[in-house]
Amino acid sequence: MAYAEQREVRLWHDKREREMYDNFADLFAIIKTTEKLEKAYVRDVVSAKEYEPACSKLIAQFRTLKTALKDIVPDVEQFAETYKMDCPAALNRLLVSGVPATVEHKSTSSDAGTASAVAECVQYFITSMDALKLNMLAVDQVHPMMNDLILALSKVPQLSPDFVGKVKVKEWIARLNRMSASEELTQEQARQLSFDLEMSYNGFIQSLPKSS
Incomplete structure (x- = not known):
């Protein structure tokens, strides 16, 4: 056969x-x-x-x-x-x-490490805003900064899930996820991101407990 x-x-x-x-x-x-x-x-x-x-x-x-x-x-x-x-x-x-x-839904009642987390947030806010001023607009430059920022914000226990800074940063991460790494933000997008970051930073500072 x-x-x-x-x-x-x-x-x-x-x-x-x-x-x-x-x-x-x-x-x-x-x-x-x-x-x-x-x-x-x-x-x-x-x-x-x-x-x-x-x-x-x-x-x-x-x-x-x-x-x-x-x-x-x-x-x-x-x-x-x-x-x-x-x-x-x-x-x-x-x-x-x-x-x-x-990370997206993290919450904790512990105060351990809060000061360090707050310092991280301030660092990433300022780094991100300065980077935009220097025209670092490529997605593969902006995305890691937004990711670092949302990770740092998630570590601060007094911030609620609907804190404006978390909401805005998540929205930008979602937008960047739909773009390729080689794309760049337009001047209009960069201006809006700068505004959102500054507004979020001010809200973050105001949310911190005031020292007596």
């Missing part, structure tokens, strides 16, 4: 195409993994201590890959729809929030 010869079916024709499909697979895996991690955290299957570093790593990997694929995959939501991924929690975490849920 003769057997038909089995031939390998290739999706690519050259090295460049193979790399593209490998990147597609990586993007698919990151989105799926993030969705599973989000559900596991909500269901208390993984602890906050395990969740936060894992989620931060996935967000960082996603941003790196998103930049590399910006010309091929300009719309990640469309990519997810094309491959029928059904991962709303992951897309929200990766494209909108940009930070782990533990």
